[in-house]
Amino acid sequence: MLITLERLTKTFGSTVAVDGLDLEVRPGRVTGFLGPNGAGKSTTLRMILGLDRPTSGRALLDGRPYAAYSWPLRKIGAVLEAKAAHPGRSGRNHLLAMARSNAIPASRVDVVLEQVGIAGAARKRTGTYSLGMGQRLGLAGALLGDPPVLVLDEPVNGLDPDGVRWIRELMRSLAAEGRTVFVSSHLLSEMQVTADHLVVIGHGRLVADAPLDEIVAGHASLEDAYYSLTSVR
Amino acid sequence: MSEMRAAIAAEWTKLWTTRTVWWALVAALVLMAAGAGQYAIYADNGDVDPALLRDGVVPPGTVAVLALAFAQLAFLALAMLVMTGEYSTGTMRATLTWIPARGRLLLAKSVVVAAVTFVAGTVAGLVGASISVALIGGRVSAGPVLGIGVYLALLGVFAVGLGAVLRGPVVTLVVLLMLVVVLPPLLQLPEIGVLTAIADGLPGVAGNHFLLGDSDPYAPGLGLLIVTGWAVAAFLAGRGELRRRDA
Numbered sequence: 292m293l294i295t296l297e298r299l300t301k302t303f304g305s306t307v308a309v310d311g312l313d314l315e316v317r318p319g320r321v322t323g324f325l326g327p328n329g330a331g332k333s334t335t336l337r338m339i340l341g342l343d344r345p346t347s348g349r350a351l352l353d354g355r356p357y358a359a360y361s362w363p364l365r366k367i368g369a370v371l372e373a374k375a376a377h378p379g380r381s382g383r384n385h386l387l388a389m390a391r392s393n394a395i396p397a398s399r400v401d402v403v404l405e406q407v408g409i410a411g412a413a414r415k416r417t418g419t420y421s422l423g424m425g426q427r428l429g430l431a432g433a434l435l436g437d438p439p440v441l442v443l444d445e446p447v448n449g450l451d452p453d454g455v456r457w458i459r460e461l462m463r464s465l466a467a468e469g470r471t472v473f474v475s476s477h478l479l480s481e482m483q484v485t486a487d488h489l490v491v492i493g494h495g496r497l498v499a500d501a502p503l504d505e506i507v508a509g510h511a512s513l514e515d516a517y518y519s520l521t522s523v524r
Numbered sequence: 525m526s527e528m529r530a531a532i533a534a535e536w537t538k539l540w541t542t543r544t545v546w547w548a549l550v551a552a553l554v555l556m557a558a559g560a561g562q563y564a565i566y567a568d569n570g571d572v573d574p575a576l577l578r579d580g581v582v583p584p585g586t587v588a589v590l591a592l593a594f595a596q597l598a599f600l601a602l603a604m605l606v607m608t609g610e611y612s613t614g615t616m617r618a619t620l621t622w623i624p625a626r627g628r629l630l631l632a633k634s635v636v637v638a639a640v641t642f643v644a645g646t647v648a649g650l651v652g653a654s655i656s657v658a659l660i661g662g663r664v665s666a667g668p669v670l671g672i673g674v675y676l677a678l679l680g681v682f683a684v685g686l687g688a689v690l691r692g693p694v695v696t697l698v699v700l701l702m703l704v705v706v707l708p709p710l711l712q713l714p715e716i717g718v719l720t721a722i723a724d725g726l727p728g729v730a731g732n733h734f735l736l737g738d739s740d741p742y743a744p745g746l747g748l749l750i751v752t753g754w755a756v757a758a759f760l761a762g763r764g765e766l767r768r769r770d771a
Contacts (some may be wrong), residue, residue, distance in 0.1 A: 341624045342617050342771040358624035361527050375618035377542055377609070384541035392534030392622040394526065432618070 292318060292366065292439040292471055294339060298348035301334050301495075308334045310495035311348065316473045318439065321466045323486030323503075324475040327521060331495040332475045333371075336444050340369055352440060364393040367440040368433030375429060378418025382409060382428050385417060386435060395436050403431040408457075422449030430458070440471040447481060459485045483513040493521050531623050531632035539606065539636055548602035549644055552595050553651060559591025560652035564659040575738065581660070585668025588652030589735040592672060593705075595648055596679065596728075600704065603637045603680035604696045607687030607762075617771050626766035634684050634759060638677040645676030668735060674748070675731045679704070681755040682727060688762025704728035727754040 294316035301309040309331040316322050326332050337343040339350045341357035349356065352367060360366050376385040386400040404410040407427040412420065417428060426449055433441055443462070447455045462485055466472045476482050482489065482503075489506050491499040498520050499506055503513070510516035539545055566572050567582035576586050610616040623629040649672035653664040683700055690696045703726055711723035723729050724741055727750070734747030 337617075337770075340621050342620055344770060357621075360624075363624055364622060369621055371617055371621075372614065375615055377538070377613050377615050379542040379544070380538070381541065384537065388534045388537040388541065389618075389622055391537055392530055394530045 292353050293351075294440060294442075294471060294473060295351045295354070296335070296339075296348070297351070299335065299338060299345055299350055300347045301331070301338060301343060302346045307495050309338070309345075312492070312495070312497055314490060314497065314500060316471055316490070317488075318471040319466060319469050320487035321462050321472045321474060321485055322488045322490060323482040324473060324490050324492075325477075325479070325482060325517060326492040326498070328477075330492045332492065333444060335492070336369075336371065336442055336473075336475065339442060340367070340371070342371075362393040362395075362436070364389065364395065364436035364438065366436070366438050367442060368436060368438040369442045369444075370426070370429040370433050370446050371442075371444050372429075375432070376417040376425075379416055381414050382417050382420070382424075382431075383413040385428070386431060389432055389435055393436055399435055399437070403434045406434060407431045423451060423454050426450055426454070426458075430461075438470075441465060441473070443472070443474040445476055446474060447476065447478060455481065479514045479517055480512075483507070489513075491517065491520055527625070528628060528632065531628050532635055534622065535606075535632045535636045539640065544605055544609070545602060545640070548598050548605075552598035552602075552644060552648055555598055556588070556591050556595035556648040556652045557655055559594040560587050560655040561659065563587045563590040564656040567656075568660045576736070581662060582656075583668070584653035584656035584662045584664050585649070585671075586736060587656035587660075588649045588672060589668055589732070591652045592649075592675075592735070595652070596676065596704070597701075599641050599645065599676050599680060600683050600700050601697065603641060603683035604687045604700060605693060606633050606637050607684045608691060608693035608696050611691045612693050620771050627763050630684070630688055630759065630763050630766060634681045637680040637684050641680035642673040642677035646670055646673030648676075649673060668737075671735045675735055675751060678748075678751045678755040679727065679731065682751075682758045685755070685758025685760070685762035689758070689765045725750060727751050730754075 296312045296314040299309055299312040312335060324332055334343060338345050339357065357363055383400060383404065387397060390397055390400055404413050407430050409424055409427045412424060420428065426446060446458055450458060462472050462474060486503050488502050489499065507513050507516050564587050567587060572582055576582050610619055646669055649669035653669055656662065657664055686699060687696045690699060705728065708723045708726055708729045711719040730747040730750035733742065734744045734751065737744045
């Protein structure tokens, strides 16, 4: 399943957050989404998920906008904020409501709770979760509908080293299964060992869209390559 | 249609898996019981509007309707939190990724709130009327008790829709209290025709005319129609805002 952006543009008043972005995110690989703070990464992800309305242009999943899908959680799983669950609701009930909203069998709830390693805390209220547990709960939600596309906004925030390694391997295995994995991050060293392909934006515009090897070629590290990309312009 | 059923199931699950709903329902019943006790004693002492008397006594259903002035606040809080709680806890974006069709989401929330406020409102009406019977006698009739459930269901839909327009829990509650509780006496007190007529168009006053079955200034059925109008208008305005604005 493809994510396609066509001249995607979003302005807030006189500020241009995303400026005519053309992009295709392909299945079977981890695509890293990089750019400085305020470059438009989160706005782009929100438009892919139908949360923000593009000022012009389109964001499509296999040719259709997100809101056109009857059961979107079965097409695309997303982690947008570390804590998207009501603090007074247990993690299990959060996932149960989520499953019901998209007619996903309730048995999937226990499967994903095991998969992300928070089955032991499933009946606790999410307000008591640490940042890392919140991230794992978010991932459980993303995986709930067994979707062919995953969109993750800063998924390693708040995770300990084991968690970082775990999520890296999870993303790689999801991509190896043929899924589309689109992940934004600030952590360049982490992206260097996780991503196959990189998309870099600055000031809402596309700066680079190329395989990791190609972007790093001629530089000591992704970090050096990134600074030369984002400062030259 | 199955998408609508799934959206209702999800909202139903969400409603019953936080403590808010339980607090609100307990508060509603306590307020109803206390209010009904108080008004039953007033009625027994002859301290109520003589227009409320039927065959020389105040019917139990009427006592429950009077006590609703307090109890409805808990129902309003419950209903508006179903919507505004999504914004105050930051879960709205997640919810909209589950159910991206804005109209479907708002309808699901409205259906769930209306179902709960109808049943709980009818129970509260029964409790209020029964307390009145216990204190001053009379017989409970089904009409006013079910009427309270219908009124609270419509008021619930109104509060959900208004929450979708205003988003913040505090501002939504303030506007609800202004429209339902604060403005009516301010408008009615000076006894100026045009102000009284405005008050008669507000949802709480119209609901009272409907529930008390009085024909002044308009028939009870018109009172019900006015409350329905507020609920429909708030729903449509909320749907428009959800579709227009970014989450």
